[in-house]
Amino acid sequence: MTWEPRPLPSVTPETAPYWEATADDQLLLCHCTACDLTYYYPRSRCPDCLSDAVEWQEAAGTGVVYSHTATELVSEWPEEALPVVVAYVELDEGPRVLTNLVDCDPADVAVGAPVEVTFVETGADLSIPVFELRE
Amino acid sequence: MTRDQTAYIAGAYEHPTREAPDKSIAQLHADAAAGALADAGLPSGAVDGYFTAGENYQVGRYPPLAMADYLGLDVSYFDSTDDGGSAYVNHVGEAASAVARGKCDVALVTLAGRMRTYEPDPPEHGDRIMQENFEEVYGGETLPLYALAARRHMHEYGTTSEQLAEVRVAASQHAQYNEHAMYREPVTVEEVVESRTVADPLHLLDCCVVSDGAGAFVVVSDEVRRGIDRETVEILGHGVAVDHHDAGRIDLTTTAAERSGPRAFAEAGLDPADVDYASVYDSFTITVLQTLEDLGFCEKGRGGEFVDGGTLQAPDGELPFNTDGGGLCSNHPDRGGMTKVIEAVRQLRGEANPEVQVPDAEVALAHGTGGYLGTRHAGSTALLGRVGR
Structure with a gap:
């Protein structure tokens, strides 16, 4: 599958390392060295303590489904991209990330199902991290 | 004697329309404002506080200012806290606080939207809505x-x-x-x-x-409440x-x-x-x-x-x-x-x-x-x- 014509993220200096890593099939989280919090989405200061002593940490890329929905309507998305399974995945590192589940029958998705990250190429210099069901 | 700091809702009005392709959003605000003030039995000249929220980006830059201009208000207090649909319940508390502090005596709160018949250009997709970059891509x-x-x-x-x-x-x-x-x-x-x-x-x-519509209410001080005939509601x-x-x-x-x-x-x-x-x-x-x-x-x-x-x-x-x-x-x-x-x-x-x-x-x-x-x-x-x- 390809990503476009679905929307691409706009990359800012603050989030560039995150998106650049996706081109190498890496999913990055932020880790605060001041309070030891691992968090998502990426920000330059820790949302728990506002320290800027934050480093990038590669996620294992595995987790479980926290919640999911097969959505029939998304504004301005092409029909061929729908329905799309929108989900929260709880990563092994802790954070719950909003994402899509791909290459699956929505009827097979369940809360608690194990998943792993995969990356959809976009034609741009970044890929979109999504998840698929793990056997 | 200390001033009574209690605030009251003295007027409220819901626009009857659910589809208003021929009305501007500012016009709907004004219709609602007039309705709420008439319900309270207060003239528009009595308004000295004004609250509105961000749907007003559809009426122009600097929303509360644009609407104060359109409505011809002379206010000693105004604010436009915008947290989406809850904003107008927020404004109940904000107007009550402003009245309690003596910043105003008659606070007008208005809403108007044309979700049904008007699709404004969405805000620019960029740094301003940073976290949405991690949401919109996933629908x-x-x-x-x-x-x-x-x-x-x-x-x-x-x-x-x-x-x-x-x-x-x-x-x-x-x-x-x-x-x-x-x-x-x-x-x-x-x-x-x-x-x-x-x-x-x-x-x-x-x-x-999904409807077009508008509404407004008026929050007043105890002193103003005592001067009007309409039944008021205490906050x-x-x-x-x-x-x-x-x-x-x-x-x-x-x-x-x-x-x-x-x-x-x-x-x-x-x-x-x-x-x-x-x-x-x-x-x-x-x-x-x-x-x-x-x-x-x-x-x-x-x-x-x-x-x-x-x-x-x-x-x-x-x-x-x-x-x-x-x-x-x-x-x-x-x-x-x-x-x-x-x-x-x-x-x-x-x-x-x-x-x-x-x-x-x-x-x-x-x-x-x-x-x-x-x-x-x-x-x-x-x-x-x-x-x-």
């Missing part, structure tokens, strides 16, 4: 962001689609008496769960209407809270009402058991169910059982809610918080539709939920009381 918009909350609530607590449907059924029972409601036909649980699935587990009839307490990603610890089964509610009840010196009527934000049925739990009307996780069997149906249910038909059946003009306040005022004045008027309603609650249960939202709770109750 993370309103509908799925509420469906995710519903799914998780079902998983943790066994809530069913039929229980969610009870919320719509109650709203539709009320809407049949509201001549301005978009959907007046009562529906059954079966009709709700058999309506088209739009984002499972949510069905089409779990979702609110007893108010609380706000925000819920968000929380660094990745987001809990989809709870809402900001869990904290805004207790804050409002504490300020009012009341408990949920004291509430005779509740206006509860109803963007979706799940919004109502979670909010009722979080406000303390039932135990957490028991919302499904609570709403079963007509609990929410006026006039005889245990907790009559949204007696105008709510956002689910009557009106949701871009944001739903305004009509929550207006129907609470109608109930306390005894001016709801007679078939759904709660007998001797003395204490009403209005709760707004702005934003998305699935990412970040605000909760705003206002407690209102009949004067001299």
Whole structure:
């Protein structure tokens, strides 16, 4: 599958390392060295303590489904991209990330199902991290 | 003698339109302002405070200033806190605070939206909405962001689609008496769960209407209240809270009402058991169910059982809610918080539709939920009381 014509993220200096890593099939989280919090989405200061002593940490890329929905309507998305399974995945590192589940029958998705990250190429210099069901 | 710092709602008005392709948004604001001031029996020259929210980006740059200009207001206090649909419930508290501090005596609050017939250009997709870059790429918009909350609530607590449907059924029972409601036909649980699935587990009839509309209310000081004939409603307490990603610890089964509610009840010196009527934000049925739990009307996780069997149906249910038909059946003009306040005022004045008027309603609650249960939202709770109750 390809990503476009679905929307691409706009990359800012603050989030560039995150998106650049996706081109190498890496999913990055932020880790605060001041309070030891691992968090998502990426920000330059820790949302728990506002320290800027934050480093990038590669996620294992595995987790479980926290919640999911097969959505029939998304504004301005092409029909061929729908329905799309929108989900929260709880990563092994802790954070719950909003994402899509791909290459699956929505009827097979369940809360608690194990998943792993995969990356959809976009034609741009970044890929979109999504998840698929793990056997 | 110290000044009485209590604030009152002296006028309220809901525009009857649900489709207004020929009206500008500023014009709808003005129609609503005129209606609320006429209801209070106050001239527009008496207004010295003004509150409005961000839907006004559709009327021009610097929204509160643009609207103050259009309405010809000379104000000593104005503000435009914007947290989406809950903003107008927020403005109840903000206007009351401004009145208590002597910053103004007659505060006007207005809303207008043309969600049905006008699609403004969306804001630029860029740094300004930074976190949305991690949401929009996944289709993370309103509908799925509420469906995710519903799914998780079902998983943790066994809530069913039929229980969610009870919320719509109650709203539709009320809407049949509201001549301005978009959907007046009562529906059954079966009709709700058999309506088209739009984002499972949510069905089409779990979702609110899309309407054009406008509304306004007027908050006044005790001194002004004493000079007017109209029955006023006392602002007893108010609380706000925000819920968000929380660094990745987001809990989809709870809402900001869990904290805004207790804050409002504490300020009012009341408990949920004291509430005779509740206006509860109803963007979706799940919004109502979670909010009722979080406000303390039932135990957490028991919302499904609570709403079963007509609990929410006026006039005889245990907790009559949204007696105008709510956002689910009557009106949701871009944001739903305004009509929550207006129907609470109608109930306390005894001016709801007679078939759904709660007998001797003395204490009403209005709760707004702005934003998305699935990412970040605000909760705003206002407690209102009949004067001299």
